[in-house]
Amino acid sequence: MNTKRIAELVDNKKQLFEQVGDKIWEASEIRFDLKKSADVLCDALASEGFAVERGVADMPDAFVAKYGEGKPIIGLLGEYDALAGLSQKSGTNVRDPRVEGDPGHGCGHNLLGAGTLAGAVAVKDYMKETGLKGTVIYYGCPAEEGGSGKTFMARAGMFKGVDAFFGYHPMANSRSMGISTLANYAVKFKFSGKAAHAAAAPDMGRSALDAVELMSVGVNYLREHVIQEARIHYAYLNAGGKAPNVVQAEAEVLYYIRAPKLQQVDAIFERVIEVAKGAALMTGTKMEMIWDSACANIIPNDAMGRLADKYLREYGPVELSSEETAFAKMIQESLTEAELKRPLAQLVGMFGADYAAEAEVLASKPVMTDVVPYIFSDVAMPGSSDVGDASWFAPTIMYTTACFPTGTVEHSWQWVACGKSSMAHKGMLYGGKVMAAAAIELMENEETLNKAKEEQKKRMGNIEYRCPFPADVKPR
Numbered sequence: 031m032n033t034k035r036i037a038e039l040v041d042n043k044k045q046l047f048e049q050v051g052d053k054i055w056e057a058s059e060i061r062f063d064l065k066k067s068a069d070v071l072c073d074a075l076a077s078e079g080f081a082v083e084r085g086v087a088d089m090p091d092a093f094v095a096k097y098g099e100g101k102p103i104i105g106l107l108g109e110y111d112a113l114a115g116l117s118q119k120s121g122t123n124v125r126d127p128r129v130e131g132d133p134g135h136g137c138g139h140n141l142l143g144a145g146t147l148a149g150a151v152a153v154k155d156y157m158k159e160t161g162l163k164g165t166v167i168y169y170g171c172p173a174e175e176g177g178s179g180k181t182f183m184a185r186a187g188m189f190k191g192v193d194a195f196f197g198y199h200p201m202a203n204s205r206s207m208g209i210s211t212l213a214n215y216a217v218k219f220k221f222s223g224k225a226a227h228a229a230a231a232p233d234m235g236r237s238a239l240d241a242v243e244l245m246s247v248g249v250n251y252l253r254e255h256v257i258q259e260a261r262i263h264y265a266y267l268n269a270g271g272k273a274p275n276v277v278q279a280e281a282e283v284l285y286y287i288r289a290p291k292l293q294q295v296d297a298i299f300e301r302v303i304e305v306a307k308g309a310a311l312m313t314g315t316k317m318e319m320i321w322d323s324a325c326a327n328i329i330p331n332d333a334m335g336r337l338a339d340k341y342l343r344e345y346g347p348v349e350l351s352s353e354e355t356a357f358a359k360m361i362q363e364s365l366t367e368a369e370l371k372r373p374l375a376q377l378v379g380m381f382g383a384d385y386a387a388e389a390e391v392l393a394s395k396p397v398m399t400d401v402v403p404y405i406f407s408d409v410a411m412p413g414s415s416d417v418g419d420a421s422w423f424a425p426t427i428m429y430t431t432a433c434f435p436t437g438t439v440e441h442s443w444q445w446v447a448c449g450k451s452s453m454a455h456k457g458m459l460y461g462g463k464v465m466a467a468a469a470i471e472l473m474e475n476e477e478t479l480n481k482a483k484e485e486q487k488k489r490m491g492n493i494e495y496r497c498p499f500p501a502d503v504k505p506r
């Protein structure tokens with residue numbers, strides 16, 4: 031494989047990729063309503079010769095874009111959704127929304143979508159130049175931050191037949207993530223009772239707020255009797271209003287139920303439903319369940335992890351200009367002492383005391399451009415992603431490149447402020463090169479692909495994917 035040529039293929043079209051990233055940043059759309067962002071990506075893919083199918087799996091802004099034919103089939107998972115309430119002006123180090131209350135790209139999914147585009151286009155151009163056979167598919171996946179677009183795609187059978195998946199994520203470090211995640215169900219419990227004067231006619235009222243509170247009491251007792259690794263959290267979406275003298279007729283609570291394995295979440299979820307039913311029974315109210323999101327745990331793959339790590343080292347670390355370094359430092363001025371210290375503690379926590387000296391050097395840089403050590407672990411990290419649902423169908427790897435200053439965190443306004451910077455663009459193009467080279471190796475080298483597939487088979491055992499969403503749940 032000509033790795034130098036792959037890098038050139040990305041660099042030759044960097045203007046296109048940067049523009050796409052910036053346009054998605056400008057659009058800042060959330061959940062399933064991603065019209066402008068999907069337009070930008072679909073137009074770019076179509077003009078590059080991909081066959082684009084829009085509106086797949088019952089989601090208007092989900093799409094697949096294919097190039098080539100036959101095996102192997104490589105799936106690249108693109109995301110382009112923003113986060114509610116994180117609107118922020120670009121390039122500043124003070125909190126300053128573009129439009130108060132609007133969404134913003136606080137998880138860098140503008141760079142994720144465009145970096146994945148860079149990977150897809152470079153694979154296509156390389157196939158054209160060399161005659162390499164196979165298929166590359168860009169999956170346009172809505173609602174990663176809430177709604178779980180990939181889970182709906184999995185339910186619609188769209189991941190079947192794929193040989194390997196790549197998921198790239200911009201981050202504040204560069205890392206191949208040979209790890210698992212927690213499966214997660216996010217479900218709203220809505221209780222309906224009867225309003226009445228709380229003093230004059232309390233016997234006529236049935237309180238939905240009482241039901242929500244009793245449900246939480248029940249779940250908090252349940253906590254002691256579930257597996258140690260499980261996580262259950264909740265947020266009140268509707269506490270029934272602001273008038274204590276009215277018996278609350280409506281109340282709603284959103285629950286997340288997480289565990290290392292999908293089947294474990296299933297088992298806990300069944301018991302949470304019983305608790306909710308009990309709360310309704312006790313209060314004489316009605317209970318309704320509304321699904322918000324659901325995703326499976328990631329099936330980790332060491333062979334894929336090593337592959338991504340190899341190309342992270344091949345193309346990295348990126349070199350930042352003095353202006354880019356100064357920009358990172360300027361953003362860092364908005365961080366607290368504790369935030370600035372956190373990366374070092376995290377690195378030592380992840381990679382052990384042997385890495386402490388190197389970690390100290392790395393964490394003192396304004397951007398942690400060096401690739402961190404690769405370690406494989408099938409213990410789930412305390413987070414969830416719908417990349418999990420793709421990973422049940424084929425060997426999958428998620429990897430990151432440093433696009434944001436040291437000490438900044440996911441879902442912050444600082445990430446929004448950095449999302450169009452040349453520092454972030456460099457990290458994004460780096461991410462695209464890694465994706466292209468790793469995908470091309472799988473297409474060229476049957477042995478590498480087979481190794482990853484055999485490992486996948488072993489880890490799956492005889493468990494088959496069962497979509498966590500019931501059949502009647504629709505994307506919304």
Ligand SMILES: [Zn+2]
Nearest residue numbers: 137138139199
């Ligand atoms: Zn994200």
